[in-house]
Ligand SMILES: Nc1ncnc2c1ncn2[C@@H]1O[C@H](COP(=O)(O)OP(=O)(O)O)[C@@H](O)[C@H]1O
């Protein structure tokens with residue numbers, strides 16, 4: 660269920676008067692997604708997606724997210740482009756929620772990506788990093804301060820073994836050994852946030868979605884988030900998918916020696932971040948927040964498996 664705030668055709672027609680897109684011809688709620696209310700909207704002059712932002716998204720950051728998506732779209736990244744209103748504004752309000760209209764992108768997400776789809780995702784992530792490199796951005800909202808604060812809040816709520824794992828991982832993460840290349844990162848490019856067109860052997864990316872955790876961060880952290888989700892095989896990393904992901908990323912933005920050395924730790928940091936957020940959604944749901952809880956244990960398993968890999972630097976085939 661992903662329409663948390665409904666929109667009637669009458670409300671939509673009034674809201675669309677601020678745009679130069681003609682009258683609405685279709686309005687359909689989108690079932691996928693777990694955080695915001697999304698609708699396919701057709702008008703006399705195009706196909707769009709309407710998003711009503713729910714409480715899980717930091718409203719103060721919405722202007723940044725929309726400006727970032729506009730910037731990336733202008734630089735050839737296939738992300739939703741916010742449609743400007745006649746007066747140039749990108750963000751409005753509909754039914755009591757902040758709301759925006761975006762270009763509708765083609766394709767569908769895949770649950771079991773092929774090696775070619777992993778390669779396409781790696782190349783797209785690198786292109787995103789290059790296109791956003793100099794875009795002014797606040798730190799992404801799930802960085803080390805959030806990790807420390809969330810871990811402190813959760814520790815008393817966890818079984819002893821999990822609390823010990825958390826404390827040990829925080830101690831092991833410590834301070835970064837070297838500054839890594841950084842810029843705008845997506846920070847949540849899971850499989851459900853990428854649309855593909857074409858078949859699994861010759862894929863083309865139709866869309867990169869859901870920039871609502873984006874901000875400034877280490878590029879390698881973003882790549883580790885993708886690897887943990889796209890290449891996971893019941894906790895382990897599947898080389899058949901990981902190798903093309905990394906090779907395609909490296910071909911578009913070569914990884915530095917410092918990044919190759921930092922890879923094992925970033926895989927763990929990325930696993931820890933999603934273990935914590937899923938634990939937080941499970942143990943501390945926010946009143947009025949609509950986010951769907953995903954299984955924290957999946958990321959506990961991934962964290963344990965990445966810890967077992969050791970500290971050897973990444974070697975690209
Ligand atoms: N611009 C877009 N073009 C096409 N489909 C979109 C677009 N934006 C969202 N969608 C569809 O809506 C679904 C939910 O979007 P998403 O941003 O992941 O929502 P949520 O923030 O609620 O998780 C996506 O899986 C996709 O099917």
Ligand SMILES: N[C@@H](CCOP(=O)(O)O)C(=O)O
Nearest residue numbers: 693694847849869933937953
């Ligand atoms: N990808 C995260 C959840 C974030 O939700 P999203 O639908 O906004 O991407 C997870 O799997 O924990």
